[in-house]
Amino acid sequence: MQKRPLIVTEGIIGAEPVTISPARFIRVEDIVWLALIFALCFGPYRDPYSVSVLVVLGVFQIIEPRIAWFSTQAGRAVATLSRLLLCYLELALTGGINTSYYVILLLPIISAASTMKPRGTIAFTLLSMLSYLSFFLFVDWTQFELTDVGWGEIYLRVGFLPVVAFLTYQLAKETRIEASKHQAAAEKLAEANESLQKAEDEVRRSDRLAALGQLTAGLAHELRNPIGTIRASAEMLLKNVPDDKPLIGELAGFISTEVDRTNSLITRFLDFARPMHLKLEKTDIDELLDRAIAEFEKHNPPIDVTIYRNYAPEVPGIDLDGELMQRVFYNLILNAAQASPAGGSVSVKTRLVGDEVEVSVIDRGSGIAKEQLKNIFNPFFTTKPDGVGLGLAIVSKIVDEHRGTLAVESEAGDGSVFRVFLKAAE
Numbered sequence: 002m003q004k005r006p007l008i009v010t011e012g013i014i015g016a017e018p019v020t021i022s023p024a025r026f027i028r029v030e031d032i033v034w035l036a037l038i039f040a041l042c043f044g045p046y047r048d049p050y051s052v053s054v055l056v057v058l059g060v061f062q063i064i065e066p067r068i069a070w071f072s073t074q075a076g077r078a079v080a081t082l083s084r085l086l087l088c089y090l091e092l093a094l095t096g097g098i099n100t101s102y103y104v105i106l107l108l109p110i111i112s113a114a115s116t117m118k119p120r121g122t123i124a125f126t127l128l129s130m131l132s133y134l135s136f137f138l139f140v141d142w143t144q145f146e147l148t149d150v151g152w153g154e155i156y157l158r159v160g161f162l163p164v165v166a167f168l169t170y171q172l173a174k175e176t177r178i179e180a181s182k183h184q185a186a187a188e189k190l191a192e193a194n195e196s197l198q199k200a201e202d203e204v205r206r207s208d209r210l211a212a213l214g215q216l217t218a219g220l221a222h223e224l225r226n227p228i229g230t231i232r233a234s235a236e237m238l239l240k241n242v243p244d245d246k247p248l249i250g251e252l253a254g255f256i257s258t259e260v261d262r263t264n265s266l267i268t269r270f271l272d273f274a275r276p277m278h279l280k281l282e283k284t285d286i287d288e289l290l291d292r293a294i295a296e297f298e299k300h301n302p303p304i305d306v307t308i309y310r311n312y313a314p315e316v317p318g319i320d321l322d323g324e325l326m327q328r329v330f331y332n333l334i335l336n337a338a339q340a341s342p343a344g345g346s347v348s349v350k351t352r353l354v355g356d357e358v359e360v361s362v363i364d365r366g367s368g369i370a371k372e373q374l375k376n377i378f379n380p381f382f383t384t385k386p387d388g389v390g391l392g393l394a395i396v397s398k399i400v401d402e403h404r405g406t407l408a409v410e411s412e413a414g415d416g417s418v419f420r421v422f423l424k425a426a427e
Contacts, residue, residue: 031062031063031066034059034062034108035059035062035063037105038055038056038058038059038062039059041055041102041105042055042056044101044102045101046094046095046096046100046102048094050094051091051094051095054087054090054091054094055091057087058084058087058088058091058105058108061080061083061084061087062084062108065080077112077116077117077121078117078121080112081109081112081113081116081117081121081125082109082125084108084109084112085106085109085125085128085129085132088105088106088108088109088129088132089132091105092105092106092132092133092136093136097136097139097140098133098134098136098137098139098140099145103133103158106129106132106133106162107162107165109125109128109129110125110126110129110162110165110166110169111165111166111169112125113125113126113166114126114165114166114167114169114170114173115169115170115173116173119170122166122170123166125166126162126163126166129162130159130162130163133158133159133162134155134159209379221267224263224267225264225267228260228263228264228267231256231260232256232257232260232261232264235253235254235256235257235260236257238253238256239253239254239257277322277325277398277399277402279321279322279325279402279403280322280324281320281321281322282320282321282322282323283318283319283320283426284318284319284320284321284323284326285318286312286316286318286319286351286358286360286423287312287316287351289321289323289326289327289330290310290312290330290349290351290360291310292327293327293330293331293334294308294310294334294349296327296331297331297334297335297338301335301338304338304339305343305344305345306337306338306341306344306345306346306347307345307346307347308334308338308346308347308348308349309346309347309348309349310349311348311349311350311351312350312351313350313351313352313353315353316351316352316353316358316425317353317358317425317426318425318426319358319423319424319425319426320424320426321403321423322399322403325399325402325403326399326403328395328396328399329396329399329400329421330349330360330362330421332392332393332395332396333362333396333419333421334347334349334362335392336392336393336419337362337363337364337366337417337419338364340364340366340367340368340416340417341364341365341366342366345364345365345366346364346365347362347363347364348361348362348363348364349361349362349363350363353425354422356424356425357422357423357424357425358422358423358424358425359420359421359422360420360421360423361418361419361420361421362418362419363416363417363418364416364417365415365416366416366417367413367414367416368411368412368413368414368415368416368417369409369411369412369413369417370413371412371413374409374411377393377409378393378394378396378397378407379394400421400423403423404424405421405422405423405424406420406421406422407419407420407421407422408420408422
């Protein structure tokens, strides 16, 4: 009996490299692979088992990109191995080593090269080559012989697989590099937009403060004269009140007290409105904080809170206006104490961050609602029933004049952290 050639030389069906795209519906590469699988279904092998495997392979090719787990490293390996097993089964059903469907092995190879690192690509390329060569183990050598043409065909079929794997990997690598560049550019653009938005907010805030400062200065100046007249009249009235009319004396006392309170408020307006002239001196921040805490304890004895000091020893001196910065930390400590529950605590902490000194005032009180955070440094914004809303505005202005930074972290019910960053002295 004459032996037939083991390898039949036939044309190779071409295929495009697969690129990964998170499309919601049918992707372009899906159409290419489905077209290939559809063509194979109408090829020379049309038995139900072979067509069924091809249909399963096509369905898997469509649904795999839409399952999130397959985008992980383990998922990609499982998906590629599943393709390889289905392709191996198809080759076994269509003639083994002599099948003209060997081109279907490009599916797992291109999948690995498109989604995996070099090791994974090499591993699945070798597995695909070995899976095809493994059909030699099932050849009946009494019926077939391996001719020179057959050896050449095997060389082409097996050698074609790593070439496609290499070219696909290089293409995917270039695509990933370009995608990473675009991603980095997008992130930088987002950061730039965020910085620009913050700068615009600061400019608008500065414009509002400048206009408000001019208005406040003029209004306060005009109010000083009538208030002085009212106070002088109240004092004269107190001196001339008959002993048998105590109500008049009590009312005159109320007038004097309210005039003093109004005058204090005008003084605060003027402090906020007038330009600051800093007297910079190299200052020990620990001593400055101790003075602010002592001032708080002296003027606010009813507030039942404990102040904890946590000073870093390596913090250097700072060039600042001691009187103004003491006022900053006094206000921050007062606000933290007022926000804390009875018997609570406030921590004052320092540390060196690069070439800046960070001073943190931490409370565990009621916190600040998220929608209010962007307004707390605006003048006349307050959440206190008897507040004026100038305390934090003045604090922010003083820190800005020192070319420092004031930041706050807070959530309603979880307390607040106010951080002041100041440039350390040379």
